[in-house]
Amino acid sequence: MSDDEPTIIGNKRVLGIVPSRPPVGERKDPRADDQVMVWPHLLVRHAVVAVAVLLVVLVLAVLFDAPLREIANPTVTPNPEKAPWYFAALQELLANFHPVVAGVLVPGGIVLGLLALPYIDRNPATAPSRRKVAVATFTFFLVAWIALTIVGFAFRGPSWSWVWPWQEWYGEL
Amino acid sequence: MSMSSKLRQTTIGRSIWRTPDAVTERDRAAKHWASFLLHIYPVKVRRDELSFRYSWFLGVISLVLFASLFVSGVYLMFFYVPSPATAYGDIENLQTEVAFGQFIRNVHRWSAHLMVLAVAAHMSRVFYRGAYKPPREFNWVIGVILLVMTLLMSFTGYLLPWDQLAYWAITVGSSMAAFVPWAGDQAQQTLLAGDSVGSATLVRFYVLHVFVLPGTMVMLVMFHLWRWRKDSMLSHPEGGDHE
């Protein structure tokens, strides 16, 4: 449209043409970056998730009792002495490396590394195929940590010796 | 007109809810904007945030578990005195004498385990989505701090039943602090309030567990959610090329 020659359609002067875009609810092909109302669309999903989570907790709490051993006794160390599962990987490291490495440098390094991650990884891509180094590094640490957790949790018995979990169970929650 | 709508039209009702019944989307937006409970949410989000595979809802799951821990923890506090002379007996008493005592303790325990799992999974999911990239870097940092605090909550809570499991797990865990270069012994003694796990340690861990850590966590979670709300309408740095 030129500025000097106004377009006339059906006796009306046309000021501009806007591409047709029906309201979100009526369009056939919803797109990822459409804006939708949080209430009710997101809220109802969050409510369902919340109920499901509470249901899981309820079932677990009804079926399994939290452990309570004998009263604390500073003169007897139980054997095996196992940490809760989320520290099992750390305990497994401690059984194999010097405490400065396994107890200070490794956990400290992991936390610092995670904190610094967004400032180290300046690659703007979000697709995994375009950030192979970051994904590979993270996956390596994640898999190693999960493996150590499983070993420390289920495969260690008295005096931190190797046991098969299907023969004797020493896992501690 | 329904009962609740009538209630809303009264003088008192209007003073509480402030906005009339929501009929149109515009009404709902206005109401959302005026609501205290909803103010942690944005009014609108991108459509892909509705789907399960976007986040697996792990953030919400963590938050629900945190709420569950908060509520069950308050119940437990009514029946627990943090002293070596009473702590173990209090737990036994809770499990055998108090109505639903064992159940509440189980809820607290399993919620705690699940929360560690959920928070760790949330972090992994955020990583694989690349959702820590600018401008969300600092919210990732807050998230990592929240993960560490979740573990500290578990660690401090682990001592409170004062059984063999508790005593030796904390002995081993705190001994790691002794290997920190330069200030190791000082760090361990400050953590334990002495040379070994004792009554002073129990009080210290109790205060951390029921006040200092959860208080800090609530504030950090609010900050975390506020930033999520601010950033929720931003498209991905490259226009959502994930899929």
Next chain:
Amino acid sequence: MESYDRRGFLIRIWRWAGGLVAAAGAWTTWDVLRANGAGAGARVRTVAPDEVPSVGVLEVREMKGYLTRQDGEVVALWWKCPHLGCKVPWCDSSGQFECPCHGSVFNRIGEYRRGPAPRGMDSYAVAVENGELVVDTGEVTLGDPPGNETLDEPTTGPECLGSEGG
């Protein structure tokens, strides 16, 4: 001296005041929470010197440790494992200390044999007063780093540890 206007001066005062309050708070917190060492370092009266065995060890709970002899001299060992603080029990059948936590093993006088411990067991200072051994638990000598054992005492039988400890 650099010059600044009134606003700059006030801002600077506020910053210094804030920093001062923060420093005072941090120092107070540290001073309140740091361990004051109470309870540690007590002098414990134990047994007569001739009751200390040269075969096996004598456990003394009051000093959280064991008494034994090395070439006739009394040795007072702290029972805390130098690895991660578990109590190291004496194993009668093998004649050595075996830690159940991560499988560290020490000989009768606390010297390092194997396992993840970074050094041998720590020991207390011992003195004889009025025919009694007095152990000063405040004076701890760190164990020797792993190396050759000075005690020539092989294991006397099966170990108490479940199987090969890590």
